[in-house]
Amino acid sequence: MDPLYLMLRNLTSPVVAITTSLEGRRNAMIVNSAQRASLVPTVPRVSMYISKTNLTHDMIWRSGVFGMHLLRTDQWDVIWRLGLRSGRDGDKLAGLELRTGASGCPLLADALVALECRVVNAMDAGAATFYLGEVVEAVPGAPGPVMTSDYFRTHMPPDRKAQYEANLARAQAQLEQLARRVDPARRWTGPTSHP
Numbered sequence: 001m002d003p004l005y006l007m008l009r010n011l012t013s014p015v016v017a018i019t020t021s022l023e024g025r026r027n028a029m030i031v032n033s034a035q036r037a038s039l040v041p042t043v044p045r046v047s048m049y050i051s052k053t054n055l056t057h058d059m060i061w062r063s064g065v066f067g068m069h070l071l072r073t074d075q076w077d078v079i080w081r082l083g084l085r086s087g088r089d090g091d092k093l094a095g096l097e098l099r100t101g102a103s104g105c106p107l108l109a110d111a112l113v114a115l116e117c118r119v120v121n122a123m124d125a126g127a128a129t130f131y132l133g134e135v136v137e138a139v140p141g142a143p144g145p146v147m148t149s150d151y152f153r154t155h156m157p158p159d160r161k162a163q164y165e166a167n168l169a170r171a172q173a174q175l176e177q178l179a180r181r182v183d184p185a186r187r188w189t190g191p192t193s194h195p
């Protein structure tokens with residue numbers, strides 16, 4: 001593997017579950033690009049980048065809401081359900097216990113913490129969009145060790161690892177050209193529809 005790519009893996013953040021909804025349709029995915037994005041405790045914010053090819057990307061762009069969930073190391077099932085296939089192929093949230101936040105966004109009932117967020121800005125990143133979100137509510141769940149990216153990589157079962165790596169390689173090939181074309185003029189001007 002590319003040595004710089006491997007080195008940059010040291011910067012990956014925990015594996016978190018992202019939920020959203022648009023016009024009553026719900027969806028969710030997994031990201032390892034979530035960051036705390038504010039030093040001010042009274043203004044809690046998070047950021048993440050989401051590839052434009054993912055259904056969740058467009059749903060968040062239009063509805064302006066998302067849920068971010070820190071997962072425990074026993075929550076593999078959530079990662080495989082949400083992170084290996086697209087919501088275009090079916091409702092990935094079916095079978096998971098949910099609640100609806102004040103914004104209308106669906107939130108996972110079982111997580112280390114569920115953060116309900118509203119988008120406050122977004123930046124074009126070529127193949128992806130960086131979303132900056134305001135945390136409007138934080139609901140702690142059952143405690144446990146956090147699913148870090150390092151834990152995820154070192155404890156994945158071999159069959160899932162093969163599937164995950166094949167998906168990753170496919171996404172990287174698909175995104176390569178798009179990644180080169182950052183458009184600073186592409187602005188997020190607020191939600192254009194409802195959750």
Ligand SMILES: Cc1cc2nc3c(=O)[nH]c(=O)nc-3n(C[C@H](O)[C@H](O)[C@H](O)COP(=O)(O)O)c2cc1C
Pocket residue numbers: 015027028029030031032033034049050051052053054055056057079082083084085086087088152164
């Ligand atoms: C561990 C892990 C980390 C991931 N990190 C990201 C990420 O940071 N950004 C992203 O766009 N996709 C990421 N993905 C891929 C999406 O979760 C995946 O493409 C998902 O199927 C998208 O679903 P959707 O089309 O329903 O939105 C990750 C997947 C896994 C399993």
